[in-house]
Amino acid sequence: MQKGEIWRVDLTGPPSGSGREQAGSRPAIIVSENPGVSSPTIIVIPLTSKIQAKRFSPSIEIMPNSTNGLKEPSVALVFQMTALDQNRFTKRWGVLDQGTLSDIENAIRKFLGL
Numbered sequence: 653m654q655k656g657e658i659w660r661v662d663l664t665g666p667p668s669g670s671g672r673e674q675a676g677s678r679p680a681i682i683v684s685e686n687p688g689v690s691s692p693t694i695i696v697i698p699l700t701s702k703i704q705a706k707r708f709s710p711s712i713e714i715m716p717n718s719t720n721g722l723k724e725p726s727v728a729l730v731f732q733m734t735a736l737d738q739n740r741f742t743k744r745w746g747v748l749d750q751g752t753l754s755d756i757e758n759a760i761r762k763f764l765g766l
Contacts, residue, residue, distance in 0.1 A: 653687040653694065653738075656753045658720055658745040661696060661736055679721075679745055680736075681728055681756060693735040697756065699726040710759040714752055721746030730759045 653659070661680045680696035687694040699714070701724050706713055710730040716722035722745070748756070760766075 653682055653741065653744075654747070655682055655685060655687065656748045656750075657682045658699070658722070658748065659696075659741045660743040660745060661698070662740045662742060663698060663734075663736075679726065681748060683733065683756065683760065691735075693737055694741070695733060695735050697728050697730055697760075698732050698734070699728055701726050703727060705729060710763045712752070712755050712759055714748070717749070719746050720748055720752075728756055728759075730756065730763050733760065733763075 658679050658681055661678065663678060679699045681699065682694055683697055684691070684695040699722075703713065703725055705711060705727040708729065708731055712728040712730065714720065714722060714726050714728055716724060716726075
């Protein structure tokens with residue numbers, strides 16, 4: 653696993669079934685610098701194919717291409733960044749291009765006030 657890769661992950665929903673967290677099986681971008689090396693968890697940003705989610709800040713639209721494995725335009729939900737155990741990663745889809753990864757990193761810095 654590497655930073656910038658897109659994997660299908662299992663996001664278990666909130667215990668009560670309520671709340672605004674992303675849930676279910678979905679693609680997510682690995683944003684940890686050394687995933688799985690320095691920590692047993694990996695930081696990811698979930699994706700959604702619901703383009704109207706761009707209204708939530710920060711988020712980044714990602715178009716499908718031959719390297720990222722996406723089948724349709726998707727939105728990276730930076731504000732939903734979360735840590736997952738490695739056993740929640742089910743399948744590698746592809747990898748982001750450097751420009752999109754830079755956009756994601758900038759959005760993370762802005763979101764966290766860094």
